[in-house]
Amino acid sequence: MKSAISCKNIIKRFGEHTILKNLSIEIPKGKITTILGYSGAGKSTLMKHFLGLVKPTQGSLTVLDQNVPTLSDDELRKFRKRFGMLFQYAALFDSLTTYENIAFPLKEFTDLNKNEILERVKELLTAVGLNEDSLYKLPSELSGGMRKRVGLARALALKPEILLYDEPTTGLDPITTKMVNDLITTTGRTENTTELTSVIISHDIQATLKISDYIAFLEKGEIIEFSPTEEFKNTTHPTIRKFLDLTTH
Amino acid sequence: MKEIKVGLFTVLALACLAYMTMRVTADNAMFGKFVRYKTLVNDAEGLFKKSLIRVAGIEAGYVEDIQLADDKALVTFVIQKRLKVTPDSIIKVKSVGFLGDRYIDLYLGNPNLERLPKNSIIKVDEGGGLDKVTESAGNSLESLQEIMEKMKEAIQNDQTDNALRDIVKDMRTTMQALAKMTAGNQQAISSIVKNLDVATRGMGQQFDTNNPNSVLNKISELSDVIANFKEASNSIKEIMAHINAGQGTVGKFLKDEETENQITDTIANVNKLVNRINSIEADLSIYSGYNNDHGSYTEFGMDLYPTPERFYRIGVAVSDFGPESKTETRTKTTVAGTTTVVDKEEIDQNSLLVNAQIGRNFHNFGVRAGLIETTGGAGVDYHLKKLGTKLSADIFDFGNSNGANLRISSDVRVWNVVYGRATLEDTLNDSRSFTGSVGLRFSDEDLASFLGLFAR
Amino acid sequence: MLAIKNVFNKFFEIVGENVLSKLEGIGSFATHFFSIMYWTFKSPYRIKLFIDQLYFIGNKSLFIVALTSLFSGMVITYQTYIGMKVMGAYTLVGPIVVLTIAKELAPVFSAIIVTGRCGAAMAAEIGTMKVTEQIDALEVMGISSRQYLGVPRVWATMVALPLLNLVFLFVANVGSWFVGVELLGIEEAKYYAKLKEFVDFNVLLEGLIKAGVFGYIVGLIGTYHGFKVQGGAEGVGKGTNAAVVWGMIVILILDYFLTSLLVRLLYDYGV
Numbered sequence: 001m002k003s004a005i006s007c008k009n010i011i012k013r014f015g016e017h018t019i020l021k022n023l024s025i026e027i028p029k030g031k032i033t034t035i036l037g038y039s040g041a042g043k044s045t046l047m048k049h050f051l052g053l054v055k056p057t058q059g060s061l062t063v064l065d066q067n068v069p070t071l072s073d074d075e076l077r078k079f080r081k082r083f084g085m086l087f088q089y090a091a092l093f094d095s096l097t098t099y100e101n102i103a104f105p106l107k108e109f110t111d112l113n114k115n116e117i118l119e120r121v122k123e124l125l126t127a128v129g130l131n132e133d134s135l136y137k138l139p140s141e142l143s144g145g146m147r148k149r150v151g152l153a154r155a156l157a158l159k160p161e162i163l164l165y166d167e168p169t170t171g172l173d174p175i176t177t178k179m180v181n182d183l184i185t186t187t188g189r190t191e192n193t194t195e196l197t198s199v200i201i202s203h204d205i206q207a208t209l210k211i212s213d214y215i216a217f218l219e220k221g222e223i224i225e226f227s228p229t230e231e232f233k234n235t236t237h238p239t240i241r242k243f244l245d246l247t248t249h
Numbered sequence: 250m251k252e253i254k255v256g257l258f259t260v261l262a263l264a265c266l267a268y269m270t271m272r273v274t275a276d277n278a279m280f281g282k283f284v285r286y287k288t289l290v291n292d293a294e295g296l297f298k299k300s301l302i303r304v305a306g307i308e309a310g311y312v313e314d315i316q317l318a319d320d321k322a323l324v325t326f327v328i329q330k331r332l333k334v335t336p337d338s339i340i341k342v343k344s345v346g347f348l349g350d351r352y353i354d355l356y357l358g359n360p361n362l363e364r365l366p367k368n369s370i371i372k373v374d375e376g377g378g379l380d381k382v383t384e385s386a387g388n389s390l391e392s393l394q395e396i397m398e399k400m401k402e403a404i405q406n407d408q409t410d411n412a413l414r415d416i417v418k419d420m421r422t423t424m425q426a427l428a429k430m431t432a433g434n435q436q437a438i439s440s441i442v443k444n445l446d447v448a449t450r451g452m453g454q455q456f457d458t459n460n461p462n463s464v465l466n467k468i469s470e471l472s473d474v475i476a477n478f479k480e481a482s483n484s485i486k487e488i489m490a491h492i493n494a495g496q497g498t499v500g501k502f503l504k505d506e507e508t509e510n511q512i513t514d515t516i517a518n519v520n521k522l523v524n525r526i527n528s529i530e531a532d533l534s535i536y537s538g539y540n541n542d543h544g545s546y547t548e549f550g551m552d553l554y555p556t557p558e559r560f561y562r563i564g565v566a567v568s569d570f571g572p573e574s575k576t577e578t579r580t581k582t583t584v585a586g587t588t589t590v591v592d593k594e595e596i597d598q599n600s601l602l603v604n605a606q607i608g609r610n611f612h613n614f615g616v617r618a619g620l621i622e623t624t625g626g627a628g629v630d631y632h633l634k635k636l637g638t639k640l641s642a643d644i645f646d647f648g649n650s651n652g653a654n655l656r657i658s659s660d661v662r663v664w665n666v667v668y669g670r671a672t673l674e675d676t677l678n679d680s681r682s683f684t685g686s687v688g689l690r691f692s693d694e695d696l697a698s699f700l701g702l703f704a705r
Numbered sequence: 706m707l708a709i710k711n712v713f714n715k716f717f718e719i720v721g722e723n724v725l726s727k728l729e730g731i732g733s734f735a736t737h738f739f740s741i742m743y744w745t746f747k748s749p750y751r752i753k754l755f756i757d758q759l760y761f762i763g764n765k766s767l768f769i770v771a772l773t774s775l776f777s778g779m780v781i782t783y784q785t786y787i788g789m790k791v792m793g794a795y796t797l798v799g800p801i802v803v804l805t806i807a808k809e810l811a812p813v814f815s816a817i818i819v820t821g822r823c824g825a826a827m828a829a830e831i832g833t834m835k836v837t838e839q840i841d842a843l844e845v846m847g848i849s850s851r852q853y854l855g856v857p858r859v860w861a862t863m864v865a866l867p868l869l870n871l872v873f874l875f876v877a878n879v880g881s882w883f884v885g886v887e888l889l890g891i892e893e894a895k896y897y898a899k900l901k902e903f904v905d906f907n908v909l910l911e912g913l914i915k916a917g918v919f920g921y922i923v924g925l926i927g928t929y930h931g932f933k934v935q936g937g938a939e940g941v942g943k944g945t946n947a948a949v950v951w952g953m954i955v956i957l958i959l960d961y962f963l964t965s966l967l968v969r970l971l972y973d974y975g976v
Contacts, residue, residue, distance in 0.1 A: 051845055080847040091842040093834075105846055108749075251760045258764045262868035265875035270906060272897070301902070612906060635970065 030195030538686020637662030778877030831931025866920030
């Protein structure tokens with residue numbers, strides 16, 4: 001199994017606090033991996049490392065065969081184009097319409113003309129299950145679920161190799177949660193010809209168990225378990241067991 | 250759409266600027282051709298650079314500079330060229346208002362005299378300031394006060410041995426006698442007075458210098474005429490003698506009318522030319538420096554100013570870099586029956602470069618265009634006179650394969666006529682390089698004093 | 706004894722912390738400045754964003770600038786007239802008012818108006834984008850948020866302020882002329898004649914240079930406080946407030962130093 005992301009003995013300190021302690025993980029290519037953990041365990045910090053927004057104090061980090069901490073600012077900017085990210089609240093540009101939001105990366109980084117961009121945007125809207133009515137609406141005119149879909153469409157615009165999801169279903173009602181989960185599954189399995197690696201940060205155990213291929217558990221800055229979903233469900237690790245029992249009924 | 254609105258806004262703001270600039274500087278004494286003169290005043294208080302010079306109350310020029318010269322102030326100013334300043338022109342410094350402001354009045358002298366050459370010193374009549382008026386008024390008041398005191402004494406005090414009192418007493422007695430005398434003879438007296446009046450008036454006319462027919466004028470005219478006649482007849486006698494003898498160039502010329510005409514014309518033309526040349530100012534400069542990529546660079550230049558605003562820049566530069574020219578040579582040599590052909594290609598960089606530009610000055614900016622280093626180009630200069638610095642930007646050599654040369658340079662006065670220059674070449678291209686040079690710059694005055702030295 | 710020692714320690718701790726945090730603030734502002742300058746010269750050049758900002762800062766401020774300048778010009782003329790009446794020097798009202806406005810009031814007032822209006826808007830907009838992760842979204846996409854958001858705003862403010870300054874100057878002079886000539890009865894011919902005597906192009910230039918510098922600073926401070934925002938709505942409010950307050954303080958302090966520098970450069974009064 002090829003690794004999309006490979007962390008070896010990563011330590012991250014912010015002043016006196018050590019957020020990540022000796023973290024090692026191999027995230028497989030083309031699969032959906034979820035990183036679970038309590039709040040404050042260091043999940044968001046870990047994700048920022050993948051993007052090169054934060055550099056590890058110690059340890060090595062290879063993402064898509066690139067040694068990320070050694071990349072220069074310019075190289076990092078080019079590198080980030082291979083990623084797509086869906087933020088917790090979608091982080092749409094609120095002064096731009098749906099069309100302008102999704103077209104944004106296309107206008108910035110491709111040579112497509114106006115018509116080609118419009119075609120691509122419509123394609124992406126269809127892929128996330130939206131119709132053209134919302135094309136010229138502002139984010140404030142969309143519901144939470146629709147915003148997430150638009151956010152995902154934008155993240156997919158440049159055909160990324162890795163998709164990152166930051167708490168995709170936190171705070172959503174059950175129906176929208178199901179919609180988002182379905183979206184992640186279909187996107188992960190059908191959108192690209194190159195293998196799309198999906199990495200999800202979440203503490204929604206139900207959803208995680210349903211959609212993930214692999215689950216990692218982050219506790220106090222360390223990965224204490226990383227295994228395929230079925231194995232993970234049957235883990236004997238006491239902390240994880242407690243977590244699973246608390247959240248599953 | 251937004252671009253259009255932003256464009257409109259910009260145009261509106263610039264229109265405001267244009268209008269205000271025109272309002273503030275239109276029909277100012279600052280435009281036109283000027284001639285520079287100087288004057289020495291005892292007190293330059295209240296005078297500033299750009300203080301106006303008036304002729305007959307109308308703005309005709311302005312002060313350029315005020316410097317200390319020993320214990321006086323040397324005021325350098327310019328007057329519009331169309332006004333003829335003559336050797337008998339006078340400068341008066343006058344006060345205006347309560348705020349101690351002063352301005353300069355120029356009284357043009359006799360227009361028949363020769364025009365005063367530029368940079369000459371015009372005489373000053375330093376009277377009439379408000380302070381002078383108040384000073385003399387104060388003096389007069391003091392004297393008046395004294396007199397009043399004396400008169401008071403005379404009238405009040407009978408005991409004092411006072412001449413004034415005596416005079417007053419005598420006057421009284423005389424007046425009383427006179428009154429008695431005239432009492433009976435009023436008619437006779439009035440007719441005498443009338444006749445006297447007529448006679449004196451007539452005499453007055455005869456002695457009035459403004460009356461061309463007065464005896465006084467006639468007499469003075471006559472004496473002038475007599476004197477001139479005497480002189481003239483003497484001179485004529487002499488000349489006639491010479492001419493008759495055919496002596497001297499004059500004698501020859503007088504006999505030959507054509508030569509005389511030619512000479513007059515030539516003299517007139519030479520005069521014109523000399524005046525024109527005199528009015529042109531020149532600045533000379535020579536710089537030598539080194540460029541970190543290309544080697545040494547020496548430049549010799551001359552700026553000619555026919556007027557303060559227009560100028561011509563000519564010069565030559567010798568450098569190791571410049572537009573290229575290729576020469577191919579083929580040499581055939583035959584040695585012992587074998588012929589060898591050698592092709593040589595020489596790339597010559599034009600090492601002798603010519604500058605020839607025409608330019609115009611606006612306040613502290615100068616704009617010019619023409620030949621820059623043997624290629625077409627344009628340039629702009631900004632003079633920071635207070636710091637002795639000039640910033641320039643030139644763009645030229647558009648035919649170069651690397652792209653046009655945008656040259657940015659800064660000239661700084663180090664001491665007196667010594668200047669330092671820092672230049673950035675090819676600013677827009679990757680082949681940027683830096684030249685540091687040192688040079689000498691002589692302004693028109695410097696040159697004049699130099700030439701004066703040699704003339705001695 | 707120990708108590709006194711503790712008090713001293715606490716005192717130095719507080720002073721030290723304050724000094725260090727102020728130094729840190731200055732340092733991060735300097736970093737922001739260098740970052741803006743760096744990104745200005747890197748492509749892609751966001752011309753459309755620059756024009757959009759120029760429209761917001763320039764065109765949209767026109768009305769408020771014109772309105773304030775009209776009344777400023779009128780009131781200054783009125784007050785100056787009352788003072789000059791004592792000396793009988795009515796005709797000096799024109800040049801005094803024009804010089805005051807051109808050299809000081811126009812650049813400073815327009816800068817303060819723009820700080821209040823646009824500096825606050827910049828800080829609020831960028832701050833809100835920061836707390837809603839829109840800045841992170843930009844960075845994740847590989848776009849420098851300083852280049853996309855900061856550079857167009859800073860340069861647009863720097864270009865807009867001199868233009869607004871000119872409009873302020875013009876409208877204030879109209880107000881001045883109206884009050885002076887029409888209402889207070891100064892002879893129009895003398896009004897203009899005296900103006901020409903005292904006002905020259907250097908006066909306008911001084912005002913324009915000041916306006917340009919103020920514009921750059923206002924843009925810099927507004928964007929800086931926007932990027933610095935942390936912690937939700939309260940943070941945005943604090944950032945907006947800081948942008949306006951610091952903008953005004955820096956303008957007024959800088960005004961003195963700029964004036965003394967420009968007077969030396971542009972005029973020859975030897976002060």
